[in-house]
Amino acid sequence: MATVTQNAVRRDPRRWWALGALVASMLTLGFDTTILNVALPTMAGELGATTGQQQWMADAYVIVFAALMLPAGLLGDRFGRRRMLVVGLGIFLAGSVMGSLAGDVNWVIAARTVMGLGAALVMPLALSVLPSLFGPDERTKAVGVISAASSLGLPLGPIIGGWLLNHFWWGSVFLVNVPMAAIGIAACVFLLPETRDPASPKVDTLSTALTAAGLGALIYAIIEAPGRGWGDPLIVGMLAGAAVLITALVLRERRVERPMLDMSLLTHRGFLFNTIAATLVMFVLSGLLFVLPPYLQAVLGHDAFGTGLRLLPMMGGLIIAARAAQPVVARFGSRAVVTAGLVVLAFAALLGSRTTVDSGYGFTALWLSITGFGFGFSVVPAMDGALGALPRDRAGSGSGLLMTTRQVGSAIGIALLGSLLASTFRDRLDVTGLPTKAADTAGESVVAAHIVAQKASSADLVASANSAYVHGMGLVLLVCGIAALVTALLAAAFLPNTPVTHATKEGEDPAMATAAADAGQ
The missing domain is CATH 1.10.287 (Helix Hairpins)
Structure with a gap:
């Protein structure tokens, strides 16, 4: 299909319906970012998944997403963005069906890998078609709509996932993606124009x-x-x-x-240190979303739906701060805001590390709320600052590198912090008197320990499992707090203190790329 010119599309009254197609796509990805976290404790119990296998269920998606996002975007440039966007949604749909039908952990991991491939196509292409749909006067509003859709998926994911788990089997958290992806495919086919850029680099x-x-x-x-x-x-x-x-x-x-990955961009001081800050925040966020649901479900005893609701303070703080960040940056500059956000994040993590078995949810809600504000006030201006530090003609490659490093930070956060939790839990769990096989099973995760304790009618094992898990979670939060504090010091010392709202006012591509990356979380 011939490339549609920007002016022609701008006059097309269907462009806002076309934006709806992109919103459906991004909302689907937003769901999947958080919906699995609340399901992992349930899946661990029903599938017998170890902590390591739970890490793979989460990381298989993120690794493929990070590795293939840039080449997927280039495929859209060369072969048609609408065509590859539909292909990506189709792959994501197939992976979701595969996950809902999976009978063991390995099939779930395989399904998550397929979903990561689909997401890698959807994310960059849903954003790259915006310039062909909207002119500079409308583009900022369109970007805001897409960002809001993806952000909405973050808090809704755990709530919807928890409700599904309370009423259906664990595979329903995958199946819920199917109608959303199908709507996205139909809307893209009928509403989106085809665009491409034959001059883009080859994959x-x-x-x-x-x-x-x-x-x-x-x-x-x-x-x-x-x-x-x-x-x-x-x-x-x-x-x-x-x-x-x-x-x-x-x-x-x-x-x-x-x-594809322009490493020379890292020679720009503003880009380098803002990227480090944004990546660290994603490292902490992904690790937290991995360790919190088992605490809320297994230790505090809430069901899946209740767990999703209890993650809302962090999500609410994140969304409010993300929306308020730009005006604050315009007044105080990005260095001050990013540094302050990281200090708040460090304080919240260090406060959370003081959690005990008897703390209850009230204390957790307090430090979760503070955590959300720290995330929002650090990650958004850091990402804007990274792209604002680059020449205009490098914004595209810069946003690609930034989004990729963020995904890498997420993957390493889940792996490293999850592994720290697993080893600490196993070392501190008291399995005295248990047969060797039962002791090994109990050491796999706090959910497994509760199942073994129930079969053995051992209240002591439950108490030991809860204590060991809370200790491990506290250690994870301590590491997060120290990492955030060190990054805050680096930001205060090296970040340029330049307001970064000029691009958003003009509706230029750097702002679009930044809002896109924000939505990608």
Whole structure:
């Protein structure tokens, strides 16, 4: 189909309906970002998933998403954005069906991998079609609508997921994606114009393979290390292999004339340190969303729906702060706001690390609310500042690198913080008197320990499991707090203190890319 010119589309009264198609797509991805977290404790109980397997269920999606996002965007540029967007939604739908029918952990992990492939196509392409739909005068509003849709998916994910788990089987958290994806496909087919950019760089198959293999090896080593030991030959080999593959990727991308990952962007101080800040925030957020649901369900005893509701203070704080961040940045500058946001995040994490078995939900809601505000006031201006530090003609490649590093931060957060939790829980769990097989099963996760305790009618094992899990969660939060504080010091020392709202006022592409990346979370 011929490329549709921007002016023609701007006069098309269907453009706002077309935006609705993109909103349906982004809402689907927003759901899937958080809906699985509240389901993991239930799935762990029914499928017998260890903490490591739960990490893989979460990380399989994120790794593929991060590794394939840039080449997926280039495929849309070359072969048609609408066509590849429909393909991405179709793949995401197929993965969701596959997950709903899965009978064991390995099939769930495979389904999440397929869904990650679909999401990698949907995310960049849903945003790249906006310039062909709207002119500068309308684009900022369109970007706001898309960002709001994706943000809405974050708090709705746990609530809808919890309600489904209370009324249906665990596969329903996958099946709920099917009608949303189907609506998105139909709307894209009938409402979106086809656009492409034949001049875009070609997909570099070798760089894509190096990215996926390097990330996969690194995450595998981090997740499996608590069980095998950091000195295990396989773990050492995986870490060494990851280092070689990622180094090869960097060297190759620096030599290529038109790289997919433009590493030279990291020479811009503002981009580098804002990217580090945004990536650290995603590291903390993904780790928190992994460790919190088992605490709320297994330790505090809430059902899945109640767990979803109890995550709302953090989501509410995040959304409110994200919306309020830009006016604050305009007045005080990005360095001050990012630094303050990181300090608030560090305070919240350190406060949360004081949680005990007897703390109750009131204390948790307090530090969760503060956490949300810290997230919002750090990640949004950091991402705006990263793109604002670049020349206008580098905004596209900069947003791609920024979104990719954010996803990598999420994957490593789940792997590293989840592994720290798993090893701490296993070391502190008292399995005295249990048969060897039952003791091994109890050490796999707090949910597994509760199941073993129920079968053995052991109140002592329940108490030990709760205590061990809360201790492990406190250690994770302590690490998050220290990391946020160190990043705050780096931000205060190295970030340029430049307001970054000028691009959003003009409706230029940097703002669109930034809002897109915000929505991508």
